[in-house]
Amino acid sequence: MAVEQTYIMLKPDAIQRQLLGEIISRIERKGYQIVQAKLMDLDSEIIANHYAHLLEQNFYSKLEAYMLSGPVFAMIVEGEEAIQGMRTLMGPTNVFAAMPGTIRGDFATDLTYNTIHGSDSPEAAEVEIKQFFG
Ligand code: UDP
Ligand code: MG
Secondary structure (H helix, E strand, C coil): CCEEEEEEEECHHHHHCCCHHHHHHHHHHHCCEEEEEEEECCCHHHHHHHCHHHCCCCCHHHHHHHHCCCCEEEEEEEEECHHHHHHHHHCCCCHHHCCECEHHHHHCCCCCCCCEEECCCHHHHHHHHHHHHC
8 A cells, every 4th residue: 555646637528517526526535635736728749748659549639639629627636546546436448338436437428538537557647747747
């Protein structure tokens, strides 16, 4: 067991659909601390960097357009085993398999428009926190 920090990003649909309060309250209710947060507009470069592993995928242009469609809410979330714990709270990438009670299970019905990002490993968390918070 270790206290970890993870990079969490509420994607543009979360803001457009006025889900920020709902999602933040789930993170707080779980017992995690939000240690930094900001609303920000992304550009194509930061999106390409963040999703470098997906640049060759046929859905990349749809993903880029989504991430450019409005501001995101970027957060550093801290807690015991927070990296895997936040992934569990979020639900899986395949939103059709996401259980009710998870954020994606409750709010997402599209593989691209899936409401929330969370780092998937300690290595990714370190890189992403640096990328978005310096
Ligand atoms: N994505 C998509 N279609 C897919 C898989 C992923 O549009 O078939 C998008 C979706 O927004 C996802 C993001 O690409 O959150 C990053 O994909 P990744 O595999 O890293 O999933 P995540 O870590 O977000 O669960
Ligand atoms: Mg990912």
